[in-house]
Every structure is written in structure tokens, then in C-alpha cells.
Amino acid sequence: MDTAEGVADPRGAGVRRRRGGRVPTASMADVARLAGVSSQTVSRVSNGYAGVTEETRQQVLAAMKELGYRPNSAARALKRGEFRTIGVITFSLATTGNVRTLEAIATSAAGEGYAVTLLPVAVPTQDEVRGAFSRLEELAVDAVIVIMEVHLLDAATLTLPPHVQVVVVDSDAGDHYTVVDTDQAGGTRAAVRHLLDLGHRTVWHLGGPEDSFAAQRRTDAWRRTLAEAGRTVPPLVRGDWSARSGYLAGLELAAREECTAVFAANDQMALGLMRALHEHGRRVPEDVSVIGFDDIPEAGSFLPPLTTVHQDFAEVGRLCVEAVLRKMRQDGPERGTTLVPTRLVTRASTAPPPR
Amino acid sequence: MDTAEGVADPRGAGVRRRRGGRVPTASMADVARLAGVSSQTVSRVSNGYAGVTEETRQQVLAAMKELGYRPNSAARALKRGEFRTIGVITFSLATTGNVRTLEAIATSAAGEGYAVTLLPVAVPTQDEVRGAFSRLEELAVDAVIVIMEVHLLDAATLTLPPHVQVVVVDSDAGDHYTVVDTDQAGGTRAAVRHLLDLGHRTVWHLGGPEDSFAAQRRTDAWRRTLAEAGRTVPPLVRGDWSARSGYLAGLELAAREECTAVFAANDQMALGLMRALHEHGRRVPEDVSVIGFDDIPEAGSFLPPLTTVHQDFAEVGRLCVEAVLRKMRQDGPERGTTLVPTRLVTRASTAPPPR
DNA sequence: CCACGGCATGTTTGCGTAAACATCGCGCAG
DNA sequence: CTGCGCGATGTTTACGCAAACATGCCGTGG
Structure with missing residues (x-):
């Protein structure tokens, strides 16, 4: 029982394969044809719009299921102008803090319907960071969070391309960027x-x-x-x-x-x-x-x-996502640092000094 | 000096802003106009094709720079049919192994020109996994790696939607999927x-x-x-x-x-x-x-x-990326398990038993 | 009995890019 | 001197989706 077979190809005998032998996926038009409606109606169903008769809706859903239809995110993103994805630049996943923060970011982002794209930077020079940024910009990303625990090697402050919403964790660039950090x-x-x-x-x-x-x-x-x-x-x-x-x-x-x-x-x-x-x-x-x-x-x-x-760390991650989404939506060049409080946990390794 | 101006706007005096006041970005057409060439030539320069005069190339590059042009990844992905992004489903970043594997995956993927999109799944029920998959499919992702260290709660084996290239880490599903695991x-x-x-x-x-x-x-x-x-x-x-x-x-x-x-x-x-x-x-x-x-x-x-x-872990990550890219390119339904060898590190906590 | 409003649905269009095809001009062989 | 070939560039088109606009149908009130 393999993937694509037995489906009547409405476009005739066309094999419709891209280079590399990729399996063709059904488009809205395919679904529309099978359901006997227009592609716009398929779109409406796909996006849960009102104003579609229950009967029509069921037909469309059935057709979608039969063809294994999945909306094409590239087309959708192109049309909508956003990817619902946040990029995260990080220098290392070796430290607990970075990882926990990343996890919290991913979770918070998921809660907001955003995915997280990871972009590891090997050496934290400014060039590397800038490089990471251009890659990110070409990537499918609406905003960027930089988890930065190391000074840039060749510059005192962080200079980044414009037009990108950025939130920085753990930095001293609060006067230039939005920064979230542990206190x-x-x-x-x-x-x-x-x-x-x-x-x-x-x-x-x-x-x-x-x-x-x-x-x-x-x-x-x-x-x-x-x-x-x-x-x-x-x-x-x-x-x-x-x-x-x-x-x-x-x-x-x-x-x-x-x-x-x-x-x-x-x-x-x-x-x-x-x-x-x-x-x-x-x-x-x-x-x-x-x-x-x-x-x-x-x-x-x-x-x-x-x-x-x-x-x-969970709170740090949450605040990062919150901040970056706020910046994105309002396009406000909001700056400043948000501090997350800590808590002293007393265990057995501390005691009064010997007399 | 804004992007779209002086351009005969077919939609009238439209300011060309998307909802939310997003800053409009320059398109290939804008660059082409400024450089006095066709957009196709811009495309050729952008993709480093040969067959463009050095002089033209420089003009285009200058125009790109002036407008701050960045290729639109949505459009590119739509045209090319791929995102150059790998999705990673993981149940937790709390364990060392998962994190190290993830890091290695991200690094290897970056080396191949692929980004990694993270999709955390809170509770590892099969429904959750399937949910994560549908989200991933709607996301900008060409293939998926599942880092799975926990049994699915409601099913013995992993059942996933078709049409998706999957590599699984740390599972016993080697007879159904491609699996990479530590020995x-x-x-x-x-x-x-x-x-x-x-x-x-x-x-x-x-x-x-x-x-x-x-x-x-x-x-x-x-x-x-x-x-x-x-x-x-x-x-x-x-x-x-x-x-x-x-x-x-x-x-x-x-x-x-x-x-x-x-x-x-x-x-x-x-x-x-x-x-x-x-x-x-x-x-x-x-x-x-x-x-x-x-x-x-x-x-x-x-x-x-x-x-x-x-x-x-680095090797595990590397092999995952390699395997998933191979599957993607060849569309081969390759199965089986690849084992990564371990190494015993002898330190001070082991010694002969007391007599 | 007809007009009009509102709702379900269809048609057109454009997002930015790049493949495919078309054209143009220049140099060189005949 | 002419034509052919090839390299440089331009034009057309389609990718899949969804906003904007168009259509057609129904029921109701004047």
C-alpha cells in the first residue's frame, strides 16, 4: 500500500512529476474538480470560512480526503505574506540555558501557531551572525530571536540588517534591541x-x-x-x-x-x-x-x-515569543530589557563557615 | 527612497502595504526596473547563473543592494517545489541525547543548505504525533525526522501519513521506516x-x-x-x-x-x-x-x-540528515536500521569487586 | 408580480519567482 | 558581403492559493 496510486488523474495522462521524481501532490484545483465545485470554494472550506453549505462542505472534505490534499504552504505564505515561523539563531546547544530557553520558545511559539526554525551559528563572529541572518531572510521566517550568550568576537555591539524583527536573549544590547534576560x-x-x-x-x-x-x-x-x-x-x-x-x-x-x-x-x-x-x-x-x-x-x-x-527559562522563552510577536504585529521599534526574576534554592552545599 | 513608487500601479494609487503595516520589500521586478534589465536577468544573477555579462551583473547587484533586495522564499519555494527545510519532531528537549542529536541534525542540515524547523509535541500520543505531522505538512518542510525516545502511548507502532519522507531516531520501527540509532x-x-x-x-x-x-x-x-x-x-x-x-x-x-x-x-x-x-x-x-x-x-x-x-550523537544526527536527504532525492522507500557504534569510557567508578 | 437584498458560489487576478521559449545582435566562415 | 550560430537578454507562463469582485438564485415586501 504505497503512497500515490489508483487516483484518477483529472489532468489526463499527464504524469506531472517534478524533477527528482517527487510525488505529485493534489492542489486545490484537483480537489475542486473532484468535488465539482470551484477552487475558491475549496479554499473557503480549507480555511473554515462561513458561507458554505454543509452539503458542499462535506463534498469538498470528501474530495480532500480522497486525494490526500494538503494546502501548499509556499503558496499560502506567498499569498498571505507570512510564514508563521520564527527563526532562532543560537551559538550553541551545549549549555543548559540555551536549550531550555529554546524549548520554551518552541513551546510558546507552537501555542501561538508559530513554528520555530533553528539556525545554528558555528563561530559567533559578526560576519557569521550576519550570514545567518541572510540565510534566515531567505528562509521562511517572519521574525528572529537571537539566543546569544557570547560576545561577538569582532564587535562590541550587535549590528543587524534592518526590516527584521529581533529579540535578543542574554545580551547587553538593550538600548538597541528588545532584550529578554534572566535577572x-x-x-x-x-x-x-x-x-x-x-x-x-x-x-x-x-x-x-x-x-x-x-x-x-x-x-x-x-x-x-x-x-x-x-x-x-x-x-x-x-x-x-x-x-x-x-x-x-x-x-x-x-x-x-x-x-x-x-x-x-x-x-x-x-x-x-x-x-x-x-x-x-x-x-x-x-x-x-x-x-x-x-x-x-x-x-x-x-x-x-x-x-x-x-x-x-520557560518564562524567558515565553517572553521572547511574546515580545517578538508584539513587535511583528505592531511593527513598533520597541527597545529595552525585560528581566526575569530568579529564585534561590537552598540545599546542602552551603552552611556557616568553620569556627 | 521607497520600493514601489513611480511604478505604474495597476491597482491605482495603492500604497502597497500589507495588513499590519508590514514594510514592503523589494521584488525582482523592482530591482529589474532600477537596473534597467528584465526580471529574468535579475533572477539569473540572483541564482548565480552563467551567461550574464559582468557589467550587467554589477548593475543588478548594485540595484539589489540599493533596494535591500532579498529573494522571497515563499515564491521561490512555490516555484521550485521545495523549501530546503527539514522538520524535526521531538517529544522533549529535556534529555541530553535528544538535544545533542538535534544539534547535530541542525549542523549537518546547515552544511547541506537545509534549515531545521522544530516541532515539539507535548504528549506523545499517536494523535499528537499525527497532529504534529499535519502541522508540519502545512509548514514549510520537505522532510521529517522524528526523534522519538518514548513509546507512543496508544499504539505499539508508529503510523504516519503518506507522502512524507521520514527518518526515525531511536525506535524499533526499522521494518517500517528508516531508523538511525545508537547501538x-x-x-x-x-x-x-x-x-x-x-x-x-x-x-x-x-x-x-x-x-x-x-x-x-x-x-x-x-x-x-x-x-x-x-x-x-x-x-x-x-x-x-x-x-x-x-x-x-x-x-x-x-x-x-x-x-x-x-x-x-x-x-x-x-x-x-x-x-x-x-x-x-x-x-x-x-x-x-x-x-x-x-x-x-x-x-x-x-x-x-x-x-x-x-x-x-553527532554521528547519529549526521546520518539522520544524510538518510532523509537521500530518501527525499531518490524517493526510495528505503527501510531498515542504521546503528551507530558506542565506545566504553573507563574512569574511576569501576573496579574489581571487594574480596 | 416584480424588485431588491442577501447568501452561496464562481471567475479573475496577482503574489514573486524561474523554467521555457523567443529575440536580438555580433562575429566569423563561406 | 551574407548568413549562420551562439551568447546575452527579454517575454511568457505557471506554480497554488485567496482576496476582490461577479454572478445567479432564492425569498420577501411593496
């Missing part, structure tokens, strides 16, 4: 204050890579919070988000007796950090408190379970 | 044998959820491998892929003195399992060996670093 500063402040409130004299920081906006903000907020509290700011240690880099950085920190509390810029690095501390006989949380950022699903199963800052 | 059995065998070779009398198994194909295969292969080696098959313990479920299952296993080796169906569950063992004073690997599956990036940073079965 990095608020989350960081909560984390650092939590440790200070437990009695630690200061808080060390295992920061993310230099080229990441999110990392930069967390580091800035860490410094600011300590400064506001009048504490000394220990030297910054950097990782690259990976657990491995957290481990390496942890080797350094484990050697420092005076380090009793560490704020890691994400949970993976916190994981590696804790391993290094463990290997060097420094217990968590008795000797050293560790706090993370993100609240990945596994964080509660680390050894010990990790206190961390929970990010609401 | 679950091979990986499992390697894991179990590794533990047996270390001297363990048998291997316990922390399986994945019942409704997952992958989990089922790993469980089957575990049983088979033990049987082949003439070992007793301990009772199966199940989790749901999450670290938390691994922890809960671990509480059970930790109580069993005779359990010296556990094969967890994924790394997250292994993580939770190790936490439970730790809490009950059973050391890994001295008292109990633990092996995982997937080799997530963090696996090397667990306490202790996890021995696990490495999956080559």
Missing part, C-alpha cells in the same frame, strides 16, 4: 548575600568565560554586592562553564585555607569545584560552602546537593 | 562485560522508564549479556532517567550487600545512584562499581568520575 544581578546578589548572611567573611567567585555576557554580569554583580557589604573582593578565578574547568579552578581554591565560600557562575563548574575540594580533603559544606547558578535538574543530586540560583 | 545493545554489552571482566559475579541494572525504546533495549541487552555469560540475572530496578529517580533506586540497592556492580541506563541516574550509595557508606568503586550510559560532559567530574558508554 543575573539579582540572582547573584541573592547568592552572595546568602553566603554572607551565613557568616562568611567574604565570597570567592568562580566566574564564567570572559566572552559571555551572562558570566560578565554575574561577575560584576558579585563584585558590587561584596563592595556594598564592605567586604574585601578576593581574586577572580575563571572557568569556561564546563565541569572540567571548575575542577581545575577548584584545585587552586582548595589550596587556599582562607576560602570558605565560593559562588560558581554555573552548576557544572560548581560540580567540578566540589570534586576538587573533595579530593583535597576540604569538606562541603563544613569547610567550604559552594553555591551554583542555573539549578540544572541534577543539582539536587550532587554530592552534596547543591544550593543554587534557579533560573526560569 | 544500544553493543554499548550495553560492553558495559556489562567490562564489569564481569573485572571479576564481578553479576551486574545489577538501574533501567530507564518502561515507555522508552532506548531503555527497553538496554535492559534487554543487559539480560541477554548476563544470560550468555551464564550469570544470574538480578531483579530489575527502574528509574525515569532523572538523577532523583536514580537516588531513590539507589536507596534500595545500597541495602543489598550482594550488589557490587550496577549498570545504570544513563549518567544522570548513575549520579543519583552514587549519591545514595555514598550516603549509605558504600564506597564507589571500592564496594560497588557503577557504570553509566551517554557520557554527558559532566560525567568525568562526578564523584568519582564515571565510567560510562559514550554515544556519538
Whole structure:
């Protein structure tokens, strides 16, 4: 029982195959002919318009079914001038945050009747991004969301082609574009204050890579919070988000007796950090408190379970879609940044400092 | 300097705006007019055809640039009969495997000049899948890849509409569809044998959820491998892929003195399992060996670093794209399963059993 | 009894592109 | 000097759909 066979070809003996031997699909005209109506009536049925007799409607539906008719989205898009598709540019799906955000975007978009087209950019240079944009423009896309967690390598700010509705996640381009982001500063402040409130004299920081906006903000907020509290700011240690880099950085920190509390810029690095501390006989949380950022699903199963800052990725995704659709419909050059609040999740990895 | 002006507008003084105040975009005709050539010549330049004088070409390019011309993908798709887009149906982006596969698909597809449209399906009932398919068909998509890690809830096998080129990841529908999958059995065998070779009398198994194909295969292969080696098959313990479920299952296993080796169906569950063992004073690997599956990036940073079965998701994604494009182009109803080999990564969580 | 309104349906047209076919002009062979 | 061939460019047309407009039919009120 294969796909196309046995259907009386109303166009006569024409085989009607495109290059490559594609299976021909039924058009509205085919359906119209079979149902004995005009193609416009088929269109009306297809789009659920009123003003079609129930009897006619049934005939058309029957014909559609018989021919396996599917509206041709290219033609429809051409006529309507929109694709109901949102493009998403992302530099990597390796980080939890990006993936969760993407998933939320896809779900929200689906709820609005939009699909999501993915466009991965290998290297985040401005040229690459621009290239991605031209590809997207030639693609079937009405608007674009850029999930950007890394600085553009060759330019301080993001410059993009006009005529495209853009919403950016996790950037500092709020004065040029619409930006939706987690409240990095608020989350960081909560984390650092939590440790200070437990009695630690200061808080060390295992920061993310230099080229990441999110990392930069967390580091800035860490410094600011300590400064506001009048504490000394220990030297910054950097990782690259990976657990491995957290481990390496942890080797350094484990050697420092005076380090009793560490704020890691994400949970993976916190994981590696804790391993290094463990290997060097420094217990968590008795000797050293560790706090993370993100609240990945596994964080509660680390050894010990990790206190961390929970990010609401679903909300970020939802807001992105909302913002981009709003921009699309109103064509308003709306700018500014929307912040999504975080929540501190207290688990076993933080405790008062040793006496 | 707007796009359509000074042009004899057959519809009268129409401003040529679509509903919603969309910015009108330049068409080939606009470019042609400005460049003083025919639209066909613009088309030729746009598609890089030979047979256009360099001089003409430059004029056209200049005109394109001035008008900010972008080919209209809807029209192009309508004419060409293809979108150069692959749809991906996925039930969840929560698991590492799905995400990594998706990323690889997107990258491979981009390499072939194809984009990827994402279609998340909330609940994996057959109706939902079929619904996703109809949406996809109405969408701008030439072929579909289904990343399916969960059984359909209301049917044993996957039934899908005709006329669509489909490749399925991680399924048992190889006799009906083209399937690409990790060699679950091979990986499992390697894991179990590794533990047996270390001297363990048998291997316990922390399986994945019942409704997952992958989990089922790993469980089957575990049983088979033990049987082949003439070992007793301990009772199966199940989790749901999450670290938390691994922890809960671990509480059970930790109580069993005779359990010296556990094969967890994924790394997250292994993580939770190790936490439970730790809490009950059973050391890994001295008292109990633990092996995982997937080799997530963090696996090397667990306490202790996890021995696990490495999956080559990139290869899976690549093969999917390759297969689906091949099917598309040849229209061959090619079936069967392609297996991607795994690799055992030995780290610190496995050792000979205690004497 | 006819006109008019309203509803179901049909016809025309154009969206932007590119294949197929038509034309034009130039250079070179005869 | 003429004609032929070929390369460069123009013209026509169709892709499938749906808005805009046209038609035809019915019933009702004057």
C-alpha cells in the first residue's frame, strides 16, 4: 500500500512529476474538480470560512480526503505574506540555558501557531551572525530571536540588517534591541548575600568565560554586592562553564585555607569545584560552602546537593515569543530589557563557615 | 527612497502595504526596473547563473543592494517545489541525547543548505504525533525526522501519513521506516562485560522508564549479556532517567550487600545512584562499581568520575540528515536500521569487586 | 408580480519567482 | 558581403492559493 496510486488523474495522462521524481501532490484545483465545485470554494472550506453549505462542505472534505490534499504552504505564505515561523539563531546547544530557553520558545511559539526554525551559528563572529541572518531572510521566517550568550568576537555591539524583527536573549544590547534576560544581578546578589548572611567573611567567585555576557554580569554583580557589604573582593578565578574547568579552578581554591565560600557562575563548574575540594580533603559544606547558578535538574543530586540560583527559562522563552510577536504585529521599534526574576534554592552545599 | 513608487500601479494609487503595516520589500521586478534589465536577468544573477555579462551583473547587484533586495522564499519555494527545510519532531528537549542529536541534525542540515524547523509535541500520543505531522505538512518542510525516545502511548507502532519522507531516531520501527540509532545493545554489552571482566559475579541494572525504546533495549541487552555469560540475572530496578529517580533506586540497592556492580541506563541516574550509595557508606568503586550510559560532559567530574558508554550523537544526527536527504532525492522507500557504534569510557567508578 | 437584498458560489487576478521559449545582435566562415 | 550560430537578454507562463469582485438564485415586501 504505497503512497500515490489508483487516483484518477483529472489532468489526463499527464504524469506531472517534478524533477527528482517527487510525488505529485493534489492542489486545490484537483480537489475542486473532484468535488465539482470551484477552487475558491475549496479554499473557503480549507480555511473554515462561513458561507458554505454543509452539503458542499462535506463534498469538498470528501474530495480532500480522497486525494490526500494538503494546502501548499509556499503558496499560502506567498499569498498571505507570512510564514508563521520564527527563526532562532543560537551559538550553541551545549549549555543548559540555551536549550531550555529554546524549548520554551518552541513551546510558546507552537501555542501561538508559530513554528520555530533553528539556525545554528558555528563561530559567533559578526560576519557569521550576519550570514545567518541572510540565510534566515531567505528562509521562511517572519521574525528572529537571537539566543546569544557570547560576545561577538569582532564587535562590541550587535549590528543587524534592518526590516527584521529581533529579540535578543542574554545580551547587553538593550538600548538597541528588545532584550529578554534572566535577572543575573539579582540572582547573584541573592547568592552572595546568602553566603554572607551565613557568616562568611567574604565570597570567592568562580566566574564564567570572559566572552559571555551572562558570566560578565554575574561577575560584576558579585563584585558590587561584596563592595556594598564592605567586604574585601578576593581574586577572580575563571572557568569556561564546563565541569572540567571548575575542577581545575577548584584545585587552586582548595589550596587556599582562607576560602570558605565560593559562588560558581554555573552548576557544572560548581560540580567540578566540589570534586576538587573533595579530593583535597576540604569538606562541603563544613569547610567550604559552594553555591551554583542555573539549578540544572541534577543539582539536587550532587554530592552534596547543591544550593543554587534557579533560573526560569520557560518564562524567558515565553517572553521572547511574546515580545517578538508584539513587535511583528505592531511593527513598533520597541527597545529595552525585560528581566526575569530568579529564585534561590537552598540545599546542602552551603552552611556557616568553620569556627 | 521607497520600493514601489513611480511604478505604474495597476491597482491605482495603492500604497502597497500589507495588513499590519508590514514594510514592503523589494521584488525582482523592482530591482529589474532600477537596473534597467528584465526580471529574468535579475533572477539569473540572483541564482548565480552563467551567461550574464559582468557589467550587467554589477548593475543588478548594485540595484539589489540599493533596494535591500532579498529573494522571497515563499515564491521561490512555490516555484521550485521545495523549501530546503527539514522538520524535526521531538517529544522533549529535556534529555541530553535528544538535544545533542538535534544539534547535530541542525549542523549537518546547515552544511547541506537545509534549515531545521522544530516541532515539539507535548504528549506523545499517536494523535499528537499525527497532529504534529499535519502541522508540519502545512509548514514549510520537505522532510521529517522524528526523534522519538518514548513509546507512543496508544499504539505499539508508529503510523504516519503518506507522502512524507521520514527518518526515525531511536525506535524499533526499522521494518517500517528508516531508523538511525545508537547501538544500544553493543554499548550495553560492553558495559556489562567490562564489569564481569573485572571479576564481578553479576551486574545489577538501574533501567530507564518502561515507555522508552532506548531503555527497553538496554535492559534487554543487559539480560541477554548476563544470560550468555551464564550469570544470574538480578531483579530489575527502574528509574525515569532523572538523577532523583536514580537516588531513590539507589536507596534500595545500597541495602543489598550482594550488589557490587550496577549498570545504570544513563549518567544522570548513575549520579543519583552514587549519591545514595555514598550516603549509605558504600564506597564507589571500592564496594560497588557503577557504570553509566551517554557520557554527558559532566560525567568525568562526578564523584568519582564515571565510567560510562559514550554515544556519538553527532554521528547519529549526521546520518539522520544524510538518510532523509537521500530518501527525499531518490524517493526510495528505503527501510531498515542504521546503528551507530558506542565506545566504553573507563574512569574511576569501576573496579574489581571487594574480596 | 416584480424588485431588491442577501447568501452561496464562481471567475479573475496577482503574489514573486524561474523554467521555457523567443529575440536580438555580433562575429566569423563561406 | 551574407548568413549562420551562439551568447546575452527579454517575454511568457505557471506554480497554488485567496482576496476582490461577479454572478445567479432564492425569498420577501411593496
